Amino acid sequence: MKKTHDWLTEEQEKYQEVKLDDRTSISKTYATKIKSSKNIEIYSLEDMLKKDEKFAKKIFLQRRVALDNAPEATYLNRNFHECNFMFVRKGKKAELDIIYDNSISMNFIFLEEYGSLRLSGNITSDSMNCFEIRLEENSKLDNAILKNKGCFAYHNLHTICSANSTVNSVCFWSGNGLSHATSELNGIEAKTMQTCLATCGDKEKLVLNSNAIHSANNTKSNLIMRGVAQGSSNILFNGSVIVESNGRKSLSKLSQEIMLLDSKAKAETNPVLEIKNNDVECSHSAAIRKIGEEKIFYLQTRGLSRELAKTTLVMGFLRNAINKVENRELRNMFMPSFMRD
Helix, strand or coil, X not given: CCCCCHHHHHHHXXXXXXXXXXXXXXXXXXXXXXXXXXXXEXXXXXXXXXXXXXXXXXXXXXXXXXXXXXXXXXXXXXXXXXXXXXXXXXXXXXXXXXXXXXXXXXXXXXXXXXXXEEEEEEECCCEEEEEEEEECCCCXXXXXXXXXXXXXXXXXXEEEECCCCEEEEEEEEECCEEEEEEEEECCCCCEEEEEEEEEECCCXXXXXXXXEEECCCCCEEEEEEEEEEXXXXXXXXXXXXXXXXXXXXXXXXEEEEEEECCCCCXXXXXXXXXXXXXXXXXXXXXXXXXXXXXXXXXXXXXXXXXXXXXXXXXXXXXXXXXXXXXXXXXXXXXXXXXXXX
């Protein structure tokens, strides 16, 4: 991306150079690969500045993703190679399939009233990408992310929801990575459901963050996080629900659970509720447990090997979470074959 604007260069230089750890290595940078798209308008930052400079500059400078204090976010804000503006017009049903391959990108998506978007992404190599998605009234986002094993990824999804808008998001992470998913429920009866599934092995480390902010009456959130750690891997789940003083009648559930397959595997869960209104229904749960030896033994008595018994229990553990996703297409999108309907 050409840095031809003084204000843009100044904005990027606000972020200090950071050295990322050895897990992250993007030796070459490529543009985000759009596998397919339908009913969505896509503009580069340069093209958007030509089309409406005031709007583009305002959105960029006021971006929510700049608030993330992770070193990877700092690196992305300073060194991004691509910035896109995407629009789903009123009443349109859009689709966008993306492959992330050594990309460092910043993306802004706008869903107009009664618009819908099915957004799917496949992370195939080291990448850093962030999405800020603004949903107008009665719009809908169905989002699915598959992060492949063998690479590191930083992915930030920040949705801003107006009245009666809906966010359904499912992600399946494998291997090293850092993910942030945040939904701001700013309009009455806005709702979000985030389902995060994770598997980690060897010496891999995975950190997933799932957040909901209730800033209007009658909003709903359901945050489900499930992980499986084996070898000497490490999984960290951070989940938070904030209900502001104007979030009356809000409903929220936060659930975190991690299964340990080996004695050296590590895990941590951090559920946080911050409630500023008494007229709400909010709950949270968190658990870290070892795989049940008695269940393995039972399956072995039924003819399964020990490894196949463990695999069967892991499949059931993850399947139980994915079954809670109401949208069938989203349940099956990019999911391993054993989890599909």
